[in-house]
Amino acid sequence: MARFKLLPLVLSLLLLTGCWDQRQFKNVKLVLAAGVDAADEGKVESTVVITNVQSSSEGPGAEQTQIVSAAGHSPLDTRTHIDQKISKRFDQSKLHVLLLGEELAKKDIYAYLDMFYRDPKSNLHAQLAVVGGTVKDALSLSVSGEPRISEYITGMLTGERRSTHMPNTNIQLICSELLEPGQDFVLPYLTVNQEESILEYRGLALFSGQSYSGSYLPSEKAVLFLLMKGIRGADAQMTRKVGGDDHPDVNDFITVDVKEIHRKLSFDTHGSLPKVEIKLKMEADVLEYPPNHLQSAKKIKELEKQIEKDLTKEAKEILGQLQEVNSDALGLGRRLQAYHPKAWKKLNWNEVYADIEINPSITFEIQSHGITN
Secondary structure: OHHHHHHHHHHHHOOOOOOOOOOOHHHEEEEEEEEEEEOHHHOEEEEEEEEEEOOOOOOOOOEEEEEEEEEEOOHHHHHHHHHOOOOOEEEOOOOOEEEEEHHHHOOOOHHHHHHHHHOOOOOOOOEEEEEEOOHHHHHOOOOOOOOOHHHHHHHHHHHHHHOOOOOOOEOOOOHHHHHOOOOOOEEEEEEEEOOOOEEEEEEEEEEEOOEEEEEEEEHHHHHHHHHHOOOOOOOOEEEEEOOOOOOOOHHHEEEEEEEEEEEEEEEEOOOOOOEEEEEEEEEEEEEEOOOOOOOOHHHHHHHHHHHHHHHHHHHHHHHHHHHHOOOOOOOHHHHHHHHOHHHHHOOOHHHHHHHOEEEEEEEEEEEEOOOOO
16 A cells, blocks of 8 residues: 555656756856946957866865956857866856946946846846046955955945945846936946055946936035935935034034935926925934034024025035036936826926926924934
8 A cells, every 4th residue: 555655656756857947056167246338449348257166185275266347249258268268167256246348338337137037037126336537446456355247246335235325236137227217227337546556436327328327426416415315324424514614524524324205206297397496304313413402492493494505505516417418317208208198298308307396395393312412
């Protein structure tokens, strides 16, 4: 009887196909960081960072890094040339970060991301960034205390995202923004500090359509921009000047952490061009203010009004920069398309965006000033 019970199990084993499509790590070179630069004669140059772990009988082996570059007519063509320079075929399925050289990013970047969207083995969660200068210089850095350049860059970008200096960006998330009208996007903008052998986060690269505009929002304005977009990370600290003259010192500044944001966008579509009003209410904690005096309700109101005035002015500067380079990174066009489709259909958004009237209004409220007054 027991034999008959085992018969279905034995027969089912005949139907199992096994791992016919397995890819063993011992047969490939894993690439954790890669990037693409513009090259001469319309070509592109790809640079990859390959991590090799030497086997050892006494435990984990030593880790070595190999940096390889090759030029070609397309990113996939450069991959073929890189394969011809290494002992095994390289594999990007575990890619952590993809960098775009500044000059290349000024072209249509979709052409350089196309192979990632087509290959089912691609890691579409790999983070994206634009590098001022060349990717090759960035990936060739030897950063003290950082054994892997891939972990160094992803750690830096994760920290900037948590501090509300950049949105969550990866290959997958920007796909819709690359293809749909009425919405542009931003990517973190990094530069190479050769003297200190480090990368520095400079701000947000502004894209117009599928190309980098050549302009970036400095990191000091990135936090306010993201709050205007309705994005807040784990914290959102801002330091602003609230006193003093042309020779400020530490007592002239206040640092706050924005805890709550309430944003409202409204459109007036009665004229030939729509008018946009952005209302943003912030509730913040005071983290640093050496002069104190925060036991006075009058003093708190004065600070709130001054910060409101300064932030509203800064918001207008941000919007002016966005319109100057024709980057609808706030997604106003998509919002207009969704809630006012008749008005949207009458407009060529790419042509009129720079000329529409956008009025920001910021309300700021201090909800806590810490354990000291």
